[in-house]
Amino acid sequence: MDLYNTLTRRKEKFVPGEPGRVKMYACGPTAYNFIHLGNARALVVFDTIRRYFIYKGYRVTFVQNFTDVDDKIINRAREENMDPIGLAAKYVNEYFTDADALNVMRADVHPKVSEHLPEIKEMIGRLVERGFAYTTPEGDVYFSVRDFPGYGKLSGRTPDDMLAGARVEIDQRKRDTLDFALWKSAKPGEPAWGSPWGPGRPGWHIECSAMSLKYLGENFDIHGGGADLIFPHHENEIAQSEGATGQPFARYWIHNGFITIREEKMSKSIGNISLVRDLVKAFGPAVLRSFLLSTHYRSQLDFDPGKMDAAVKGVNRLKTSLNLLEEALGRAVDSTENGADFEKNLEELRERFETAMDDDFNSALAQAVLFDLASEINSYLHRTPQPEGDSLLKARTLFAAFNGVLGIFKEENGRIVLEEEAGSDDLVAQLLDLIIGVRQEARKKKDFATSDRIRDELKAIGIIIEDTPQGVRWKRGQT
RNA sequence: GGCGGCGUAGCCAAGUGGCUAAGGCGACGGUCUGCAAAACCGUUAUUCGGCGGUUCAAUUCCGCCCGCCGCCUCCA
Incomplete structure (x- = not known):
């Protein structure tokens, strides 16, 4: 099994630290x-990566954090006149609504910053002791x-390269512009926790270090996230x-x-941010998930609502095949060759x-194989009047x-379980x-x-009638 | 300025130094059907941005050029 390692910039054979086990951490949302x-x-x-490891028989420990202490949360809470911790708790709940809809398995642990202050402070303390961090008179701690x-x-860049970028703000409290905050002293009204350096809150990066090490130990297998996290977040971690x-x-x-929207970066200023719940409502979770896996995970993926038809039709094709298969099981025979x-x-x-x-989680190709499976099933049923059970x-x-992975x-x-099967009620079925x-x-x-006329009018209200040799289907x- | 990616049929998208360049959508022809739909069978890139180079052989490796995009700042 090969996977592309950003650290070495090439595909490498995956060798788990402990045979049969995979320990992975993914940076979750703020x-x-x-x-x-x-x-x-x-x-x-x-x-999907996690599911594939499970498919391969690994015991997987998957940790995904929530950032619930952060400047963006504080600002948002101020706008909405809410308590920051309460606001974060609300959006953690909303996260699960959306993630569940997308059929994303819950992590084994979903740690939150607000519940790991002792670990974070302990780690900062160790960095100060070992000379990698320094404190300021204001009560901040920076990583040097x-x-x-x-x-x-x-x-893949040196500190001097980074300076050439020169888009880094100059902060008088830092010894070097590249240094980043481990602990931020609290301004009045901000959420704060006591610490040896004074009241404040953790910097963004330290949480993932503290929490991943706590739950997965040193030298764990896989750490991941969006490409934008490579620098500075993961570099700092x-x-x-x-x-x-x-x-x-x-x-x-x-x-x-990254995802682009109609070839444009998704950003607040352009105003083209697409929320998961709106897309789930518009296209359904299966289509969305199929779409997200239709391109290799490292490539940029463009979302264009006008081009979602192919994904919708593709998922329909899979559903049809599954339905044909279930139907055929009813007339299948035993012991033929x-x-x-x-x-x-x-x-x-x-x-x-x-x-x-195995080749760096090529889900696009894997999904093509799923389509081939559908074709194979359909073709077999077509050419075999009495299929073998x-x-x-x-x-x-x-x-x-296959579906268990994708x-x-x-x-x-x-x-x-197909969506309409789950969503249809007896009254509708009886009327039909x-x-x-x-x-x-x-x-x-x-x-x-x-x-x-009956067929056309049913179609107009979203019911499709199909006359088949096996009877009428709806x-x-x-379409 | 620094770092990285991409350019494959009408659209989306895999892929490989040489055997028929996956798959989905679309289009076209056929089977089935009262007609449809679905499904099935078949057709749809002599060619992989352009120009050079390496090689017996390149879409695949190298160089240059053109075009597009991302990161370098909170961001999945």
Whole structure:
């Protein structure tokens, strides 16, 4: 299994620190707003990576933090006249609503800054002791970048390169412009915790170092996040962590590419931030997830609402295949040999899927294999009037296994549950049976004007009628 | 200015130093159907931004050029 390591800038074979186990940490959102499409991509990417490790039989410990103490939260809370901690708690809840909708598994631990002040302070103290950090008369603590020899190894630049950028604000309290805050002294009215350096709050970067080390230990396997975190956030995490422990920090660094909206950067000033909940409402979670995995995770991905049709149709194709499979199980037979070729093809698909995911989590290719599986199922059912039950069950298991990694459809007890199946109620089903019965009578009498009218009008309200040799089918959707 | 990425069919998007350049959407033809829909079968890039170079062989490696984008500041 190969994965691209930002630290070495090449693909490397994945070797876990402890056989059979994967310890991974992903930087989670700052809880000051509803999550947007960019957050969603990071969530879905790391969720998929995690799911693939599980598929491969690893025991995975996955930690994802919430930043609930932060300048943005304080500002937002001030605007809304709320308590910052309360505001953050609210958006943590909202986060779970959206992440659950996207079928993102909950992390094993979701640590929060506000609950880890002792660990953070302890770590800052160690950095001061070991000479990597200094305090100021105002009660701030800064990390001294020039005192950490490896600084810049993740982002591939030297401290002097960075100065050339010269977009760094000059802060009189710092000894060097590159130094960054570990502890910020509190201004009046800001949330503050007591510390050896005076009342204040942690700087942004230190939380992830303290919390990842607490839950995963030194030298854990994978640390990840959005590409924008490479510098300065992750660079600073490495400096702090390795400065404090004297041990290598995470061994593999994974970063996902950015989302653009209609070829433009997603930003507040352009006003094109797409919230996950709006997109889920517009397209459904399966389509969104399929879309997010349709490009390699390191590439930039452009979201254009006008181009989502392909994703919608693609997901429909998968659903149709799944429905055809379920229907065929009802008429399947035992102990024929007609499924042998089919089963052989299923095995090839499994290999192709694993090869794709083994190669730096190539979800685009893996998803193509899922489409091939759908084609294979459809084709087998088409050419086989009496399909073999065992073979169909194997196909269903394989479909669920692929889906278990990609997470496009929700599953319960290892079985895929389609949205409309979950959302349809008995009354609707009964009414439709009635209407379809009337339409069938009209069709028998060759009164096609009536039968077509029923079909057209149902379509207009979002019910699609399909006449098949196996009887009449209906489903929700628009075609 | 520094660092990095991208440019593959109408659109989205994998991929490889040489065997038929995946897959989805779209389009076209056929099967099925009362007609549709869905599904199936088939067609749809002699070619991978441009120009050079390396090589027996390059879309894939190297150089230059053109175009697009990201990071360097809070940001997934």
